[in-house]
Amino acid sequence: MRGYEKPLPKPSTWSKPFWDGCKNRKLLIQQCEDCKKYIFYPKLFCPFCLSRDLSWVESTGRGTIYTFTVVYSYQPTGFADDVPYTIAVVKLSEGIRIMSNIVQCPPEEVVCDMEVEVIFDDVTQEITLPKFKPVR
Amino acid sequence: MGSFKGKIAIVGIGEVPSGKFPDRPCLQNALEACKEAIIDSGIRKEEIDTIIPTGTFFDRRYNTDMVFSKLVEELGLLRKAKNNFQVFAGGSSSSVMLKTACGLITAGLAKVVLCVQSDKVGSSPTQQMIDLFATFGIPEEWETPFGFFMAGTGSLFATRYMYETGTTPEQIASVVVSMRKWAVLNPNAMLRRELSIEDVINAKMVATPFTTREGNILADGGAAFIVTSTERAKDLPNPAVYPLGFGSRVCHYAISQNTDLTRLGFYEASQEAYKMAGVKPEDVDVAEIYDGYPIFPLITLEGLGICKRGEAGGFVYEGNTWPGGKMPMTTNGGMLGQGHTAAGGGVAILVEAVRQLMGKAGARQVKGAKIAVETSMGGTFMDSHVVILGRELP
Numbered sequence: 305m306r307g308y309e310k311p312l313p314k315p316s317t318w319s320k321p322f323w324d325g326c327k328n329r330k331l332l333i334q335q336c337e338d339c340k341k342y343i344f345y346p347k348l349f350c351p352f353c354l355s356r357d358l359s360w361v362e363s364t365g366r367g368t369i370y371t372f373t374v375v376y377s378y379q380p381t382g383f384a385d386d387v388p389y390t391i392a393v394v395k396l397s398e399g400i401r402i403m404s405n406i407v408q409c410p411p412e413e414v415v416c417d418m419e420v421e422v423i424f425d426d427v428t429q430e431i432t433l434p435k436f437k438p439v440r
Numbered sequence: 441m442g443s444f445k446g447k448i449a450i451v452g453i454g455e456v457p458s459g460k461f462p463d464r465p466c467l468q469n470a471l472e473a474c475k476e477a478i479i480d481s482g483i484r485k486e487e488i489d490t491i492i493p494t495g496t497f498f499d500r501r502y503n504t505d506m507v508f509s510k511l512v513e514e515l516g517l518l519r520k521a522k523n524n525f526q527v528f529a530g531g532s533s534s535s536v537m538l539k540t541a542c543g544l545i546t547a548g549l550a551k552v553v554l555c556v557q558s559d560k561v562g563s564s565p566t567q568q569m570i571d572l573f574a575t576f577g578i579p580e581e582w583e584t585p586f587g588f589f590m591a592g593t594g595s596l597f598a599t600r601y602m603y604e605t606g607t608t609p610e611q612i613a614s615v616v617v618s619m620r621k622w623a624v625l626n627p628n629a630m631l632r633r634e635l636s637i638e639d640v641i642n643a644k645m646v647a648t649p650f651t652t653r654e655g656n657i658l659a660d661g662g663a664a665f666i667v668t669s670t671e672r673a674k675d676l677p678n679p680a681v682y683p684l685g686f687g688s689r690v691c692h693y694a695i696s697q698n699t700d701l702t703r704l705g706f707y708e709a710s711q712e713a714y715k716m717a718g719v720k721p722e723d724v725d726v727a728e729i730y731d732g733y734p735i736f737p738l739i740t741l742e743g744l745g746i747c748k749r750g751e752a753g754g755f756v757y758e759g760n761t762w763p764g765g766k767m768p769m770t771t772n773g774g775m776l777g778q779g780h781t782a783a784g785g786g787v788a789i790l791v792e793a794v795r796q797l798m799g800k801a802g803a804r805q806v807k808g809a810k811i812a813v814e815t816s817m818g819g820t821f822m823d824s825h826v827v828i829l830g831r832e833l834p
Binding site for chain 1: 649
């Protein structure tokens with residue numbers, strides 16, 4: 305059996321809680337304790353007010369597809385077995401945006417503003433990727 | 441603090457043909473472009489006191505050579521040149537190199553600036569380049585793991601733009617048709633064959649809605665331009681081309697963080713540039729718009745106020761941007777026609793804007809062109825730059 309051949313995220317000291325959260329089936333995002341804004345992707349300090357007082361909160365994991373593309377060819381190394389696959393930018397209910405894959409949905413049925421929710425894909429023992437499926 | 445406006449002139453341009461030239465070393469791309477620009481300008485090369493090479497992607501060592509003054513030595517300017525440093529913003533390097541040159545000359549810190557680009561991404565191995573560009577400007581932690589890559593970038597803009605405006609795949613494909621019509625007339629272009637809308641939309645799908653014909657074809661290339669003071673330009677042979685206005689916005693690093701993929705920063709950037717230049721959209725004679733993917737000329741035409749929101753697709757589809765159209769656009773053929781030479785795609789478009797205003801564009805010449813707008817974008821289309829150039833001083 306072949307191992308996982310796609311690129312994997314390399315968590316940083318400040319993003320590690322996010323990836324640990326994914327392993328525990330929680331989509332964690334940062335919130336600034338000073339200006340209360342939600343922050344994604346994880347930052348060392350708040351990009352709005354530069355505060356270091358950031359906490360982790362659990363996202364609803366629900367949102368809508370802002371935009372997407374379905375990849376059919378010339379895909380990066382490691383993704384040959386996946387084509388066609390759908391890449392989307394999901395706007396979560398907290399207002400933050402995250403790139404991911406849309407799964408459990410035929411590519412031709414994906415549309416902008418479709419409601420989606422997070423699922424977790426344990427791609428290796430160390431890494432769980434958050435992906436999204438349509439809300440049925 | 442004085443403005444650059446009226447004090448700065450572009451006086452010479454050089455360019456090597458774009459294409460796949462495995463036996464043409466990258467240094468040759470740079471040197472031939474520099475030499476042509478120097479001869480074209482009529483300036484003595486010893487007057488060049490500042491050399492600004494922009495970044496090169498295909499080889500890190502070559503790029504370091506450019507940073508470490510290789511060109512100063514090759515051009516015989518040791519102990520004459522005062523500065524050699526890199527100015528690099530990917531595809532928008534054209535605009536930011538010009539801005540940097542304007543600043544240095546206006547401040548009295550340089551007299552003659554040679555800006556040069558060279559790369560060799562066209563004859564490097566294809567899969568290696570795909571994987572390279574899969575990490576360039578695309579966060580390795582947040583986007584690469586999902587199979588995102590450069591060829592999917594334009595698609596994300598296009599999907600949302602089509603959804604919000606009702607623009608059709610045929611209208612978007614017509615941008616490629618327009619680019620190819622210009623490329624046919626450009627001896628430095630790589631893709632000199634006309635395409636029909638059907639040729640474009642029936643080609644192999646890469647990342648919806650874009651087919652292979654709507655994607656970048658990587659090319660080797662090189663281009664250069666020389667910037668000096670209006671005073672120095674007076675007795676030089678070319679009609680001087682004057683930068684009149686700049687405007688720009690940076691809208692993302694990670695594409696997922698851009699809050700409006702259908703407008704980018706072109707509305708704000710254009711207003712800034714028009715105001716600085718004292719011109720209006722209807723004054724523009726030729727629109728040298730950065731392409732990369734066919735969605736961007738549409739977004740840019742609207743941001744520039746040349747088309748209303750949602751109407752750019754129909755405007756291009758009707759032939760208004762083609763040779764002979766009322767708004768000639770990207771007359772070198774852009775990256776979709778001349779070829780994508782990495783940062784050089786933008787530099788080629790700036791050089792073409794200058795060429796048009798100098799009246800040296802040959803079969804592509806827009807008759808009597810006095811005002812050109814040049815736009816550029818870098819990375820995963822992270823920034824929106826607008827430059828207004830004029831043949832006459834305000």
